[in-house]
Amino acid sequence: MPKKTDFFQDVYAIVRLVPIGRVTSYGAIGNYLGAAKSARMVGWAMNNAHSLQPPVPAHRVVNRNGLLTGRGHFNPPSLMQQLLENEGVLIKNDQVVNFKAHFWDPMEELKL
DNA sequence: CGATTGACGTACG
DNA sequence: TCGTACGCCAATC
Numbered sequence: 001m002p003k004k005t006d007f008f009q010d011v012y013a014i015v016r017l018v019p020i021g022r023v024t025s026y027g028a029i030g031n032y033l034g035a036a037k038s039a040r041m042v043g044w045a046m047n048n049a050h051s052l053q054p055p056v057p058a059h060r061v062v063n064r065n066g067l068l069t070g071r072g073h074f075n076p077p078s079l080m081q082q083l084l085e086n087e088g089v090l091i092k093n094d095q096v097v098n099f100k101a102h103f104w105d106p107m108e109e110l111k112l
Numbered sequence: 113c114g115a116t117t118g119a120c121g122t123a124c125g
Numbered sequence: 126t127c128g129t130a131c132g133c134c135a136a137t138c
Contacts, residue, residue: 064121
């Protein structure tokens, strides 16, 4: 029987599967794991992800609005935007430009 | 051990 | 269209 902590591991697995130049959202991951309403847990998992090995590319995970809500948890906070721009994802006003085009939905990509 | 918070999202007015 | 309320579950105070 799977342990509840597996949810966190699954979140990390999904984030690591996100291709370069693509981004996903907390809700999309939670939805894929069957915890659509537990998007907060995905965010909490990211908080723990900073201590994981290998490091989880949390900078590819943004909120439903494509806003870099978690940038304040990076070091420095601007690192998130910098990493995304480095992968070809433009950020404007702490928000992903053309977010819909860069959006990587695990349910569409992994479910098949 | 109880109350509050948190990298979110949906529902309702 | 915008603002407020609630749910979700774990960690922290």
